[in-house]
Amino acid sequence: MERAFWKEAVVYQIYPRSFKDSNGDGIGDLQGICSKLDYLKELGVDVIWLSPVYKSPNDDNGYDISDYYDIMDEFGTMEDWEELLAGLHARGMKLMMDLVVNHSSDEHAWFVESRSSKDNPYRDYYIWHPGKEDGSAPNNWTSFFSGSAWQMDEATGEYYLHLFTKKQPDLNWENPKLRKSVYDMMSFWLDKGVDGFRMDVINLISKVPGLPDDGKEGLSDGSPYYMNGPRIHEFLQEMNAQVLSRYDVMTVGEAPGVTVEEAIHYTGKDRHELQMVFQFEHMDVDSGANSKWDLQPWTLSKLRGVLHKWQTGLAEDGWNSLYLNNHDQPRMVSRFGNDKEYRLESAKMLATLLHTLKGTPYIYQGEELGMTNVKFASIEEYRDVEIHNMYREQVVEGGADPGTILQAIQTKGRDNARTPMQWSAEANAGFTTGTPWIGVNPNYTEINAEEAVADPGSIYHYYRQLIALRKQNPVMVYGDYELIMQDHEQIYAYTRTLAEEKWLIVLNFTGHPVALELPEGLSTEGGDIVIANYPVEGMDSSQLRPFEARVYSLKA
Template identity: 75%
Template sequence: MKKAFWKEAVVYQIYPRSFMDSNGDGIGDLKGIISRLDYLQQLGVDVVWLSPVYKSPNDDNGYDISDYEDIMDEFGTLQDWEELLEGLHTRGIKLMMDLVINHSSDEHAWFVESRSSKDNPYRDYYIWRPGGPDGKRPNNWSSIFSGPAWELDETTGEYYLHLFSRKQPDLNWENPQLREALYKMITFWLDKGVDGLRMDVINLISKTPGLPSSGDAELGGGGEYYMNGPRVHEFLHEMNQKVLSKYDVMTVGETPGASVEDAILYTGEDREELQMVFQFEHMDVDSGPSGKWEVTPWTLHQLRGILHKWQVGLAEQGWNSLYLNNHDQPRMVSRFGNDGEYRVISAKMLATLLHTLKGTPYIYQGEEIGMTNVKFPVLEYYQDIETLNMYREKVTEGGADHETILNAIYAKGRDNARTPMQWDGSTNAGFTTGTPWLRLNPNYSEINVEQAVADPDSVFHYYRKLIALRKENPIMVYGEYKLLLPEHDNIYAYTRTLDDEQWLVLLNFSDVAQSVDLPKELAAVKELVIGNYGEASSDRSVLRPYEAGVYRLGK
């Protein structure tokens, strides 16, 4: 296993709209981020991943890009961005930008040209098809954001494909001119000094030729024809050869529906594609047969089984990205921990998991202070397009029960992650002097950065310790992972081993004490490396509620 900075790094994701507002318009911006760089330096992170800040009409909060080489007015200017980059680099922090190249905005100049006529030079930059008999759509694929994945454009009388919003037409990667235009754009940012790229839904860029329908239903899924498609590895290898290989750059691909076997192909060091991927299998652990909105109870057996499979599967080739929440997922302490009585303890336990498994840990803004899910009392308070489309489809049009769907939104809605960052207990949590674009979680008076920084026993300071430990102990990065107690209902236990050093990790995922029966050879504990109760229990055969302990073993 080769050593690399991106394996040793800890990444912090910023969702710019919700991080810090500098001008009182209620929307986070680049100058706001700049004003908080000392906080990130204090936390100790190595890389900041910035969700999209490019020009965008904001149909999907910046993931619909109308100009790849300019900055959204609400966020600031290219000069502000350059100041941010310099501020990060001065503090020894790298910058990873979000790369959204499966689709663009329908307001991008390429699409404006593409839709203007069938013989326009940009027509083939997107995926156009004539309708079938009786004006039927080209196939029965459904959009990931609900409804059909095809939109009829009246100018030319043809349909264009949009796997997400109708304002996010899919780019046609089969077109070599389109690929060259994208590579030129990526080079523009890398030449400016960007250190990394997080590639949005990158495994959707190759569609099966002929775009066949999925099953016989009027509206099918279609994922089997566009996830991990036939030319995706060819395209990624080409991008690597033409652009990425020429820079010392960190890459992670968002790959919904990817298996361990797929991930090895994307991230194998000899394949020259990507360095790591975000897989979603553990993010579906509480989803029912009909998808994420059918919220079902999860068990540690399920979650541990998935994480273990990926740890073992990518042990010798490829590399894991470690995360439990992001801008598209609910808050991890509400989902996998206990955001009530044991909020602080369980947030620390989950942090221990993420920083002691093998892979690169990703921290999502607010995770480091234990921010929680929000329960807005009325639907009108929600802003997320996926949530609102789903509600319309299920309740307004489908007649589903309002309370049932609202509870699903409380559990899984993307706005859980997007409520503004909670800086202090003042009005609007110190996020803005204006009216915030999305309402705050009302608990900001108790859960905020000012309180966390002042409390030496806070979630924030526990994260600082974990990050510092990673810098000092190569075993946390490169140590071999081995599962213990695979049948235990409530404890996730494993060892990490590097050369003659061995660590033992014990994690209680329940709110009651759990007994631990470890093999005798693991009984010789030298010291507690870190624990979320502050001190080691005199009885290691019992773990307290949500207790996490990392022990150095040896005679």
């Protein structure tokens, strides 16, 4: 058992724009976060992951960075950031920054230089191409945000690659000078006291030489040519050798499309790359063949199958990150639970799952309150560039039914996670005294932090219990995971075992009672309830109530 702080930690993600506004401009900021540090300390979390706060024109809400060494004006100043870091460290918490180095903003000084002429020293910091002989784009790759991944730039008459919006040109990692510039920037922040990095789409930085397309007519998914590319491990090992290995830090890489086998290459003990990755396989259990907007009902067997595969696949080498929502995903209680009559129970049940699987749990802001998806009535109320691009492509240009597309957005859109944090029942949920940059979820009068902190039976206090248990019980962190009742259609059940200690976790994923029949050789007789989301009084050992979660410590 190799102990490490990043295995034992619980991480809390802050999306700064939506967390807390201190100056009434309707946009969350660093001083707003500073004002809530005691709330985070009280919750018990160890690490704050801060979504990007660097200077940015905000085409993609801060994921388009124009200056890696400065803070976005809307969020405050470097002094505000330093105050935040000091406040976290004074409370025994760590800060993990977002590292966005697959692309920059087109307003970054590097790109301004790069596009000015073909022989500029910064030209090769980005991926330029003259295009095909007929003048069309170099290949048929699509952008993640709809349309071609190539933009013709009039200044030099060449195309540049942008896997995201056209204001997010991809950096050219084949260029050693670019890589050195990135490593220098990382060292700058680590020297300032940052405790780690969450690396945005880090497995996209190596592209297949020649940038081929698949020969299909029209636009096509180019991911086989840039996901987990040929030099990715070389680049990450170089980054580790030159920067990360010199500090005691936490690293997690966002890695869309990564498999268990590939994840071991990224996170294996002797690989010297990353500590863990965010995989997305369980985020696709309700997506159809076409895209995430192609809504399909998910099943427990499908969700459990994915989670089980990752639990067993990384059991010997590597480490799992555990999450069910973040700034790019809908709210977990609306997606995997029941956000109406069983919101309390299902949010606690899902929390039990997250904190009792093997890996490092990531809490997204408001998750600890059971915040839900928002159902804005019109496309005009949404702010996300991905949503608007998709709506334009499907409805305006494609003639799709607006109601069907709006329903998909209400179910899966990224803005579900980006409505303001619900602090109180006051106007605008106590988020701002001004006009919020995006609408507040109308249910803030019932669902808010003030109410939750005052109510001992709230989701918030259940999270506090789970986090405290993790600190007191190494079995939650290091215990071996074993699936039981593997074909049950309503119950997800497993054990965690460390030395003589054995815990049993049983979770009802449905809104109705389910009989609990444990396999032979496993009994709760004489065992103790460690935590449960219903009162222990009146508990029937042969049946689980709707969305019931129980964790037993079994008799040795």
